[in-house]
Amino acid sequence: MNWRHQLTVNKRKTVMILLSFFVLYFLLGAFVAILFQPYTTQSWWTILLTPQSRWIVMIFLLVSLMIVLTAVFFGGKLSLAGTKAVRVTEDSEDLRAKQLYNIVEEMKIAAGLRYMPAIYIMPVGYMNAFASGWHEKNAVLAVTRPLLEALNREELQAVIAHEISHIRHQDTRVMTLVSVLASVLVMMIDIIFRSVLYSKPRRGRRNDASGLLVIVIMVIRILLPILTAFMVMYVSRKREFLADAGCVALTRNNLGLASALRKIHQGHTMHEKDVQEAYEQTPNESVRSLAYIYSPRKSGIRNFLNVHEWFSTHPPLKERLEALGVKDGEDAS
Amino acid sequence: MFEYLLGISVLSVAYVIYIYNSLVNLREAAINDSKMIGVQLDRRWKVLQSLISAVSKYMSYEETVLKDVVSLRSQAECAVEGGDQVNRVAAENAISKIIPGLNVMVEAYPDLKANTTVIQLMEEIVSTENKLSFSKQSYNDSSERFNAKILQFPVNLVVGLFGEQFKAFAYWQLEKDDEKEKEDFIAKL
Incomplete structure (x- = not known):
C-alpha cells in the first residue's frame, strides 16, 4: 500500500x-x-x-x-485554539524558529507540495507536533517549544517530514473534519x-x-x-504508520524519526506529572489529540473526559519503531 | 458489425486521449521539479554572496575556499550562457563538494563563530544545500514515474504515436568516479 x-x-x-x-x-x-x-x-x-x-x-x-x-x-x-501559538515566518529573528521554517520548506520541496503550510510554535509544556487543515493552502503545522528545543536538526526534520506526509496524504483533512x-x-x-x-x-x-x-x-x-x-x-491507526513511512521516503533516513520518537517518549515518561499537568492546563486538547505525532496516552497520561481517548488512536511506540526497522532498546546513534 | 467497429474505435480514441493527458501531467510535473533545481542553485549563490560579504570583515576572502566558490560559479554562469548543461552541472556539483568545508573554515576563526549573522548564514547554507538535494530527489522521483509510465505496455504504443513529445528524463546522479570514491571510502580512525 x-x-x-x-x-x-x-x-x-x-x-x-x-x-x-x-x-x-x-x-x-x-x-x-x-x-x-x-x-x-x-x-x-x-x-x-x-x-x-x-x-x-x-x-x-x-x-x-x-x-x-x-x-x-x-x-x-x-x-x-487556546494555545497562544506564535506564527513563524521567513523573517523570524529567532535562529531556532528560522531553522524550523527552513526545514519545513525543505520538506515541502521534497514532497512536491505547492504551498507552504502556516507554521506555528506552541508555548506549552510538552513535546509534540501536529498538522491540520483542509487543504495544502490553509494547512497548519505546529510544533511545541520544548520539542523545538530538545531535537537536533535531523530529528526535527524527521518530525516535520512526518507531518508534511500527513498533509500530502490528506490525513489532515479527515482528522480536521472528525475533530471539528x-x-x-x-x-x-x-x-x-x-x-x-x-x-x-x-x-x-x-x-x-x-x-x-x-x-x-x-x-x-x-x-x-x-x-x-x-x-x-x-480514522485508522494505519495513517501513523503511513506517515512514518512517508517521512522515511522523504528524508531517506529512518534513524532520525526513530530517535525523535524515542526522545518525545522519554520527555513524556521522565516528567510524567509535569507533562500531564501541561496537557490538562492547555485548553481544547481534544481538538488536537488525534493529530499529534505522539499520543500522550502511550506514556500513561489519560484524560477520560476526552472521548477520542477511549479508543487507541495511535499505534504503540514499539510497533512504530519496528516498522521503521529499529529495534526497541537499541541506542539511537 | 459496423457498430462494433465504431464502438471499439471510439473507445480506443478515448483511451489514447486519456493516456496522452496523464502523460502530459507527469511530464510537466517532472519539468517543474527540474526548474526547482535551478531556483535553488540561484538561491544558494545569493546566500554564498552574503556569506562572502559577512566574512570579508574578518579576513580577505582570497585566502579561503570562498575564492574557489566564486570562480566555480562564474564557470557555471558561462556554461548557462553557452547552453552547456554538462559543464554547468559539473561546476555546481563542485560547489556542493566545497560547502561541507565551510563549517571547518568558520570553526577556525573564533570571531566568525561568534558572529550571529554568520551563524544564520551557515544555517541558510545548510538549508539551501538540503533544498537542492531534496529538489533533485523530487525531480528523480517524478522522472521515475514518467519514465516507468512511458515504458509500460500498452502506454508505450501510445507513446509511439507521439514519439517526439515524450522522451525519458535523465536522472540526477553522481558521476562515475564519485561513486567509486564513495564505495572505496574507508573511515580512518
Missing part, C-alpha cells in the same frame, strides 16, 4: 464522514421538530411534514453546512439538553411526555460521544 492509495482511501472517508454528519443533523433537526410540536397525538412522520418542522429541519441542515464550511476554511486555525464535527456535535446536544432541562413545561403538552423527552435526550447525550468515538476509530 503506497501513499497514493491512502489518498484515495482518505477521499472516500471524507465523503463518508460528511454524509454521516449531514444525516445526523437531519435526524437531530427532526428530533427537535418533534420536541417542539405541541400535539403528541400525531404520529411522528406527520409532524415532520408540517411547515414548522420543515423550517426546523432546514435550519439544522443549514447550520450543519456552515459548520462544515467552518471546518474547511478555518479547521487548521481552530486546532490551535465531533466537538461541535457534542456542543449542540449540550445546548438542546440544557434548554430542555431548564425550560418550563409548555402548555398543551402532557407532563409525562416531556419527562420522556428528557430521558431520550439524556440517552442521546450519552450515546453521541460514543458515536463520535466510532467516527474517530474510523
Whole structure:
C-alpha cells in the first residue's frame, strides 16, 4: 500500500464522514421538530411534514453546512485554539524558529507540495507536533517549544517530514473534519439538553411526555460521544504508520524519526506529572489529540473526559519503531 | 458489425486521449521539479554572496575556499550562457563538494563563530544545500514515474504515436568516479 492509495482511501472517508454528519443533523433537526410540536397525538412522520418542522429541519441542515464550511476554511486555525501559538515566518529573528521554517520548506520541496503550510510554535509544556487543515493552502503545522528545543536538526526534520506526509496524504483533512464535527456535535446536544432541562413545561403538552423527552435526550447525550468515538476509530491507526513511512521516503533516513520518537517518549515518561499537568492546563486538547505525532496516552497520561481517548488512536511506540526497522532498546546513534 | 467497429474505435480514441493527458501531467510535473533545481542553485549563490560579504570583515576572502566558490560559479554562469548543461552541472556539483568545508573554515576563526549573522548564514547554507538535494530527489522521483509510465505496455504504443513529445528524463546522479570514491571510502580512525 503506497501513499497514493491512502489518498484515495482518505477521499472516500471524507465523503463518508460528511454524509454521516449531514444525516445526523437531519435526524437531530427532526428530533427537535418533534420536541417542539405541541400535539403528541400525531404520529411522528406527520409532524415532520408540517411547515414548522420543515423550517426546523432546514435550519439544522443549514447550520450543519456552515459548520462544515467552518471546518474547511478555518479547521487548521481552530486546532490551535487556546494555545497562544506564535506564527513563524521567513523573517523570524529567532535562529531556532528560522531553522524550523527552513526545514519545513525543505520538506515541502521534497514532497512536491505547492504551498507552504502556516507554521506555528506552541508555548506549552510538552513535546509534540501536529498538522491540520483542509487543504495544502490553509494547512497548519505546529510544533511545541520544548520539542523545538530538545531535537537536533535531523530529528526535527524527521518530525516535520512526518507531518508534511500527513498533509500530502490528506490525513489532515479527515482528522480536521472528525475533530471539528465531533466537538461541535457534542456542543449542540449540550445546548438542546440544557434548554430542555431548564425550560418550563409548555402548555398543551402532557407532563409525562416531556419527562420522556428528557430521558431520550439524556440517552442521546450519552450515546453521541460514543458515536463520535466510532467516527474517530474510523480514522485508522494505519495513517501513523503511513506517515512514518512517508517521512522515511522523504528524508531517506529512518534513524532520525526513530530517535525523535524515542526522545518525545522519554520527555513524556521522565516528567510524567509535569507533562500531564501541561496537557490538562492547555485548553481544547481534544481538538488536537488525534493529530499529534505522539499520543500522550502511550506514556500513561489519560484524560477520560476526552472521548477520542477511549479508543487507541495511535499505534504503540514499539510497533512504530519496528516498522521503521529499529529495534526497541537499541541506542539511537 | 459496423457498430462494433465504431464502438471499439471510439473507445480506443478515448483511451489514447486519456493516456496522452496523464502523460502530459507527469511530464510537466517532472519539468517543474527540474526548474526547482535551478531556483535553488540561484538561491544558494545569493546566500554564498552574503556569506562572502559577512566574512570579508574578518579576513580577505582570497585566502579561503570562498575564492574557489566564486570562480566555480562564474564557470557555471558561462556554461548557462553557452547552453552547456554538462559543464554547468559539473561546476555546481563542485560547489556542493566545497560547502561541507565551510563549517571547518568558520570553526577556525573564533570571531566568525561568534558572529550571529554568520551563524544564520551557515544555517541558510545548510538549508539551501538540503533544498537542492531534496529538489533533485523530487525531480528523480517524478522522472521515475514518467519514465516507468512511458515504458509500460500498452502506454508505450501510445507513446509511439507521439514519439517526439515524450522522451525519458535523465536522472540526477553522481558521476562515475564519485561513486567509486564513495564505495572505496574507508573511515580512518
